Amino acid sequence: MVSRVRPLDPNGGGRDELRWPEQRDAEHTADSRDAADTLAGRLTAGAGVQHGQHRVKVLFTGH
DSSP states (O other): OEEEOOOOBTTTTBOOTTTSOOOEEEOOOOSSHHHHHHHHHHHTTSHHHHTTSEEEOOOOOOO
16 A cells, blocks of 8 residues: 555654554555565655655555
């Protein structure tokens, strides 16, 4: 998934992805972990990720 980077909580709380997940801009699926890693590698080459505006996350959903 590609999500927007949210600033850290100024009160020292960090980022709580369970209660306040970052806004998702794109979601992709892959059939294997290798395919997911390859896709993530390609997504990190994007300008938004390179400039720190977006983040790429690989999540295992158990399916």
